[in-house]
Amino acid sequence: MPDLTTLVQPDRGQPARTIHLIDAKGFDAWLAAQPPRHRTAALAQKLAPTGYSSAILPGDGPEDWSVVSVVANVERLTPWCLAKLAETLPEGAYRVDGRDPGKAIYGWLTAQYKFDRYRKKDDKAQGARVLLTGDPARMEEALRLAGVAFKLRDRINTGANDMGPADLEAAAADLAKDYGAALTVVKGKEVEKGYGMLWAVGKAAGEGREPRLIELEWGNPEHPRIAIIGKGVCFDTGGLDIKPAAGMRLMKKDMGGAAHALALAELVMQHRLPVRLHMLVPAVENSINGEATRPGDVMISRKGISVENSNTDAEGRLILGDALTRAAENDPELVFDFATLTGAARVALGADLQAVFANDDTLAAELLAAAESEADPMWRMPLYEPYKEALKSDVADMVNAAEGPFGGAITAALFLKEFAPEKAQWAHFDIFCWNGSAKPGRPKGAEAVSLRATWKVLKDRYAG
Structure with missing residues (x-):
């Protein structure tokens, strides 16, 4: 089992890429309010008003990018809201813009589960996708739940x-x-x-x-x-x-x-x-x-x-x-x-x-x-x-x-x-x-x- 504490950590203001969450119902309004380069990137990546749909949004420099992801209800995150991102994003640290990930921490962790007991070991170092949270109590609960899961x-x-x-x-x-x-x-x-x-x-x-x-x-x-x-x-x-x-x-x-x-x-x-x-x-x-x-x-x-x-x-x-x-x-x-x-x-x-x-x-x-x-x-x-x-x-x-x-x-x-x-x-x-x-x-x-x-x-x- 991996060290789960490497996958979710307290947010102390350390460098991290931003995850923007948008409601499926508010998708059209969000898209209309974006600058042209963001609209172009979102449409090119086929961002849609459906759960788990996501896109990379460019920033001012080649390494200055963020993530947008569609959820059913941004005010009530489920355990699975961020799970797809935990499976697909590049390694590195991420924080959710404007809110704590809450229950979604659990799915972020369980998405990175692999059963490899019977497989040949891969000697290549695997980078972690790390989620930052400002709620230590929620983080500890998610770590325990994911650990027993x-x-x-x-x-x-x-x-x-x-x-x-x-x-x-x-x-x-x-x-x-x-x-x-x-x-x-x-x-x-x-x-x-x-x-x-x-x-x-x-x-x-x-x-x-x-x-x-x-x-x-x-x-x-x-x-x-x-x-x-x-x-x-x-x-x-x-x-x-x-x-x-x-x-x-x-x-x-x-x-x-x-x-x-x-x-x-x-x-x-x-x-x-x-x-x-x-x-x-x-x-x-x-x-x-x-x-x-x-x-x-x-x-x-x-x-x-x-x-x-x-x-x-x-x-x-x-x-x-x-x-x-x-x-x-x-x-x-x-x-x-x-x-x-x-x-x-x-x-x-x-x-x-x-x-x-x-x-x-x-x-x-x-x-x-x-x-x-x-x-x-x-x-x-x-x-x-x-x-x-x-x-x-x-x-x-x-x-x-x-x-x-x-x-x-x-x-x-x-x-x-x-x-x-x-x-x-x-x-x-x-x-x-x-x-x-x-x-x-x-x-x-x-x-x-x-x-x-x-x-x-x-x-x-x-x-x-």
């Missing part, structure tokens, strides 16, 4: 051969060491004794990649207890209900929920939020061998609910169910779980809009308001109780996956609700965490989603 992206982009259950455990161990947290790991045969669904999913993975429940606790026990849970399926073959090749291609990202839990937990500890944090990552690989769980097998969950495995490719909800039960044993007041859980959520909402289910209207309203404020989009989906009928089993208390193509994200969330703490406010995030194509500030590949919104909710609630 870079780690999150790295973990999801990494091949499953280098990001297995043991690697997630190592990531949690590093967090525990860095922030003085307590780490507990139950793994291998010990999982079988207390976490029947987690064991059923991960038992076929083999030595070195055994299933495990990773737990991290931090903070004053007298403070409000919160739980953050992330699905850690490090690779998903689908089990005996095996996925086709196309469906398996990106299954290294099936631990995206775990990556989000690690990132949000780090933000909590970095800011020393006055909470008692309990982070849980059920980590497995859904593999196939002679020990693999079969369709029709019945598992006994940690909660004691018997579950008939109606689809071995509906494994994420199983491991989350046991983790939710474990979290409930400590009576948290707030629980977030993150999971790349269902294709049905993507069919309903697409890749960019994340599905959230909540058992409390107040919590849901906070999350949606934060999503709007942070340009971190999510949409509340219903926990429609009549659909629970589809989870009935002929031989057990319930099945893990309903038959048929309808309402899959809802029935998955209803399954989880059976294991969520009854007295806690609980939100389940069915996330995609992947950019199929590049956007400014969001390169193709892994992406942090719902992270900034959930962090804002936690900060607003507990920071005081």
Whole structure:
């Protein structure tokens, strides 16, 4: 990961090129007011009243130039307003004319992310594009958010051969060491004794990649207890209900929920939020061998609910169910779980809009308001109780996956609700965490989603 402090720095009046921002609605008026050489340069570079459009404006000398960029609303900058410039401008220092970049600092940073773990190293020195800001507090917040987002992206982009259950455990161990947290790991045969669904999913993975429940606790026990849970399926073959090749291609990202839990937990500890944090990552690989769980097998969950495995490719909800039960044993007041859980959520909402289910209207309203404020989009989906009928089993208390193509994200969330703490406010995030194509500030590949919104909710609630 690059040193992010080299990409955004306090504005102390040092030399820097100017970035002029103009509203898309005011484009014609701005263009008409420009001197002829600026109008000529803008038109030659096809500057247009659309987001991310930009041009270089000449000055009096060959090195005396500035930048103009079009934004939707110059009074309300989003995280992505300057991201395209951070990808395309020449190296050097820049300041926004007449205002602080604010939330746009985040996109400036994330636009300069590169995943190069498996590439030959480029020995040529790369110059930085540096953004200046007069708001040190905003700068520090953006640096922290971008820092955990870079780690999150790295973990999801990494091949499953280098990001297995043991690697997630190592990531949690590093967090525990860095922030003085307590780490507990139950793994291998010990999982079988207390976490029947987690064991059923991960038992076929083999030595070195055994299933495990990773737990991290931090903070004053007298403070409000919160739980953050992330699905850690490090690779998903689908089990005996095996996925086709196309469906398996990106299954290294099936631990995206775990990556989000690690990132949000780090933000909590970095800011020393006055909470008692309990982070849980059920980590497995859904593999196939002679020990693999079969369709029709019945598992006994940690909660004691018997579950008939109606689809071995509906494994994420199983491991989350046991983790939710474990979290409930400590009576948290707030629980977030993150999971790349269902294709049905993507069919309903697409890749960019994340599905959230909540058992409390107040919590849901906070999350949606934060999503709007942070340009971190999510949409509340219903926990429609009549659909629970589809989870009935002929031989057990319930099945893990309903038959048929309808309402899959809802029935998955209803399954989880059976294991969520009854007295806690609980939100389940069915996330995609992947950019199929590049956007400014969001390169193709892994992406942090719902992270900034959930962090804002936690900060607003507990920071005081």
